[in-house]
Amino acid sequence: MKIARIKNKLPQLAVLLVILVAIGVRTEHNKKSRAQSVTLPSKELLACIKQALPTTESIEEVAPETWKVVGGGHEVIGQAILAQKTTSDIIGYSGPTPLAIVVNDQEQVECIALLPNDETPSYVGRVVEEGFLKRWKGMPVEEAVSKDMDAISGATYSSVAINETVKKRLSEYAQAASVARKADLKAIVGYVAVLFVLLYALAFYFYPQRFNKYRISLLILSIGVLGFFYGSFLSVKLVGSWLMQGISLKNQVIFVTIALLAFVLPYFFGKNFYCSYVCPFGASQELLGKLSKRKVELPSPVVSVLSRTRSKVLLLLMAITLFGSTLEISDAEPFSIFLFASASKGVVVLAVLFLLLSVAIPRAWCRYFCPTGALIDFFRRESKDILPKSVTPKVQLIALLVAVLFVLAVFGAALFTSF
Structure with a gap:
């Protein structure tokens, strides 16, 4: 030719x-423009990320209330999640208990922190003092979505609400991750099929x-x-x-x-x-x-x-x-x-x-x-x-x-x- x-x-x-x-x-x-319009995570979530994943270099929003955490070698080292909008219907004693959750690259919970809330301060204080939020550390996400933690005496409603919030939000995250993996597999199959057709077409062309x-x-x-x-x-x-x-x-x-x-x-x-x-x-x-x-x-x-x-x-x-x-x-x-x-x-x-x-x-x-x-x-x-x-x-x-x-x-x- x-x-x-x-x-x-x-x-x-x-x-x-x-x-x-x-x-x-x-x-x-x-x-x-898109970078300027991205929702920034709360300071509580940022602190949780810094504590759980100290090698964090940057974060990138990948879905509503979900961020990809990138390490110094530009590899994904975890996910940062807010449990706020979709869990607002879970009420403790006097209000919702929104959370910041950090998951590592092995799909294990690394950190959970409370966000500003309207729950009774004394109940929330007791939950934190008793180390209730640390019970999930190292737990696989697939286990956490169905795990019922024993309530804290003197803060029963607050601890039960936190437990349900963790289960619901991590269940949403796990489902989204599963769908994303299936979508990625479908995309790979699609790319390979299209590439084959294009190479086949190039053979006809030349x-x-x-x-x-x-x-x-x-x-x-x-x-x-x-x-x-x-x-x-x-x-x-x-x-x-x-x-x-x-x-x-x-x-x-x-x-x-x-x-x-x-x-x-x-x-x-x-x-x-x-x-x-x-x-x-x-x-x-x-x-x-x-x-x-x-x-x-x-x-x-x-x-x-x-x-x-x-x-x-x-x-x-x-x-x-x-x-x-x-x-x-x-x-x-x-x-x-x-x-x-x-x-x-x-x-x-x-x-x-x-x-x-x-x-x-x-x-x-x-x-x-x-x-x-x-x-x-x-x-x-x-x-x-x-x-x-x-x-x-x-x-x-x-x-x-x-x-x-x-x-x-x-x-x-x-x-x-x-x-």
């Missing part, structure tokens, strides 16, 4: 660099003559893994959100990987990677197209107009996004059909319409209306091919009119089906 003439794509390179810088700036800005006989398998994997299983598809909505909100690599590493391949490979090699080998909706159209050998041949003037329509759709959607419209631009692309439970009725109609069209008109959506494909193609083509002189202003104007009608129809259908 020959490398494209890079010198003829310098304007596209400039645009790509501007986009990357804009996303980077927005990501850093939002990261600082060695088409050797692999094209297996193309149906790639289409099925794209639809099953990238579409339904992981929902990993590019869209104008996604790129727009990166420009407005930045990127979270922790949660979007798959999307970022796909985007880099989608934009960088065509730039250097002049051949579309994402649309031809990865996009699950494109794969769906291609598979359905195999149902019938009879295809509709559109007149050349119609093809000339439609082939320039998707770039106009892209410009319209970008304008809608930049001017802060309340319209949901994801409704203008059919990709969320793979996330059927969250797909709007308008998207379902749009997706079904173009899937049916693809039986007679190969990849009708991809070739004529897809704004994401138009964005990728901008970096694939040489500068002289973006606005070719052979295309008359009349054709460009008609294409713009078709794009306007398409966008109006899509958003109109979305609003109509929302009622």
